[in-house]
Amino acid sequence: RDFNERCAQCSEVNWGLTDGGRFYCRSCHNVTERTREVVNTDFISNTRVQTISKVLRKQEKTDGGCEWYVCEGFQLVLKKQAEALEALGVCPQMKDEILCNFWRCYLQKSKQAYCNRPAGETVKALSVCDSSTDADSEPERPSLLHMLSVSESEGDLQTDCSFASSTSKVSESTSLCSGSVDGSLYLMKNQKEKLRMTMPMTLSFCYMALLWLREPMTLSDLLRFVVEGHIPYLNVFQHFPEKMKLCGLDLKIFCVESWPVYEEVYNKMLELAAFLDLPRFPDITDSCFLHPDMLCIKYLMEANLPDELHNWTCRVVKKICIGEADFLTLVPGNKSTRKVKYDVLAAAVIVVVLKLLFLLDDHYEWLLSEFAEERNKNNKEGGPYFEFKKWYKVIKCSLDVEQKKLDEERAKYLWRCEKPLFYSAKKKSKVLKRRRMVVNLQNQFGKLSGSVQSSVKPNPSSFQLSWYEENTDGSCFHGHSLKGILQEKCGLLTAMNPDYWLCTVKLCTEKLCGHLAHYREVDFPQSYHFVLRLFSFLLRIQPSHIHDEVCVIEHKLFNKKLCKKPKYKASLRK
Numbered sequence: 001r002d003f004n005e006r007c008a009q010c011s012e013v014n015w016g017l018t019d020g021g022r023f024y025c026r027s028c029h030n031v032t033e034r035t036r037e038v039v040n041t042d043f044i045s046n047t048r049v050q051t052i053s054k055v056l057r058k059q060e061k062t063d064g065g066c067e068w069y070v071c072e073g074f075q076l077v078l079k080k081q082a083e084a085l086e087a088l089g090v091c092p093q094m095k096d097e098i099l100c101n102f103w104r105c106y107l108q109k110s111k112q113a114y115c116n117r118p119a120g121e122t123v124k125a126l127s128v129c130d131s132s133t134d135a136d137s138e139p140e141r142p143s144l145l146h147m148l149s150v151s152e153s154e155g156d157l158q159t160d161c162s163f164a165s166s167t168s169k170v171s172e173s174t175s176l177c178s179g180s181v182d183g184s185l186y187l188m189k190n191q192k193e194k195l196r197m198t199m200p201m202t203l204s205f206c207y208m209a210l211l212w213l214r215e216p217m218t219l220s221d222l223l224r225f226v227v228e229g230h231i232p233y234l235n236v237f238q239h240f241p242e243k244m245k246l247c248g249l250d251l252k253i254f255c256v257e258s259w260p261v262y263e264e265v266y267n268k269m270l271e272l273a274a275f276l277d278l279p280r281f282p283d284i285t286d287s288c289f290l291h292p293d294m295l296c297i298k299y300l301m302e303a304n305l306p307d308e309l310h311n312w313t314c315r316v317v318k319k320i321c322i323g324e325a326d327f328l329t330l331v332p333g334n335k336s337t338r339k340v341k342y343d344v345l346a347a348a349v350i351v352v353v354l355k356l357l358f359l360l361d362d363h364y365e366w367l368l369s370e371f372a373e374e375r376n377k378n379n380k381e382g383g384p385y386f387e388f389k390k391w392y393k394v395i396k397c398s399l400d401v402e403q404k405k406l407d408e409e410r411a412k413y414l415w416r417c418e419k420p421l422f423y424s425a426k427k428k429s430k431v432l433k434r435r436r437m438v439v440n441l442q443n444q445f446g447k448l449s450g451s452v453q454s455s456v457k458p459n460p461s462s463f464q465l466s467w468y469e470e471n472t473d474g475s476c477f478h479g480h481s482l483k484g485i486l487q488e489k490c491g492l493l494t495a496m497n498p499d500y501w502l503c504t505v506k507l508c509t510e511k512l513c514g515h516l517a518h519y520r521e522v523d524f525p526q527s528y529h530f531v532l533r534l535f536s537f538l539l540r541i542q543p544s545h546i547h548d549e550v551c552v553i554e555h556k557l558f559n560k561k562l563c564k565k566p567k568y569k570a571s572l573r574k
Helices: 041-061 070-087 093-109 119-126 145-151 161-173 183-188 199-213 219-227 250-254 262-275 292-302 309-319 342-358 364-378 388-412 425-449 526-539 543-557 559-564 566-571
Strands: 015-017 022-025 031-035 486-489 492-495
Touching (some): 070 250, 183 250, 292 309, 342 364, 342 526, 388 526, 543 559
Antiparallel strands (some): 015 022, 486 492
């Protein structure tokens, strides 16, 4: 009653007291740094001492930890990921401008900050501990604006005492252990109407920011850098400050024991963009790295294919109009436009071009290889003709080696971090002792078997397979010619092969299956499966996803023949 100053945020005079003795506004929930001055010590001293001792007991119980919220933890994860992307060469404005604004918008839309807290959610939390609440505490949660300073300083983590104490009582009454203030409540409440933040969604945030800036990094590159350890994701909570104790239910939120999945991260990015009501993203033009013509150059180089194939990929892109800005640019919430996976689209275009020129039916491509081999033996002038058979052997050898190395690394990966995890302070000493024993045994057996893992990370690279024309073994096919399989017709180079087989005659319209076409290896030629397997390795996705995009491109390319000539279907292979 003696505190008559107006609130700096809403200009109202309606103050309440938190358990910590600070004033907060009952109208807008703004918390001030002003504390209550004790005038009559006989009347209030016992209550004040009890409050202080209660806070001290809480600090001793958590081993000196501070109260923190789940959204603060995700904010630290995003901060670490943005710093790692910046170290990889991403534009510095991604962290401070783009990603930061996206995150603030998400907190506001999900009603976690930058808004007045709905009373219904707090009442639900306090209903369990209604009988044990203090007289001075109010069933209102102040705004979280003051906690967002964590992006500037990891040590300055402040939370409101009244809601923290009430939430901790909810946790205690329901026998749920959590290091964060709202960890148990975060997993208990129903959030169907809004997106609940998860670890895969942190990568969705990063990719959304990269796409907004049109950075030369595809989603497959982002996920590969995560697996290689260049971007914090697995065991990222070990970078949390010491004050932020992680235990119990927090592990279900921040502990990841699986590799990020392309489809999950991509779909969550689309949901996020629509949830945040973002406008149309910057246009993807032919000068952007994400344009199919640009990405096809990258994947042709990485797949060790002739440079002349790029002319054919550009012709296919232009023919079916998938290089237009309106097709490539993301418009959040627009269900009429097809969402583009830029890396998958470029790989599918290359596969279609290879089918146009080499047919990939386990017969025609080998006949062309025999012709090219004879020509290269008899004629040494000019560039060599491209031999599909020789290319197949070279790529298969390298692909098998790299795939085996990747499988072994994933099999040997230890789903643990250097920072030990424990569910309670009582078990801390046991967990630390057990961890030391495990590490010592692993080091000893590793020395005996000679399989000690190297702690040095490989340097990040945009290319997984590299080929150099200076090699004398003839393993680079970039400069090889396609003259042996092309013929000039009406002033244009066309394929000598007049035939083509479709992967499927009709696309699947069932939304539940998740695929536009069904793919089984036994139903298709081995050459076609090998090409899909190559790009599946480069993009780290399932071959069926590339197969889907190939089917879509084929139906756009042969749409007139499929619609106007039904009898043509009889000659197409399903």
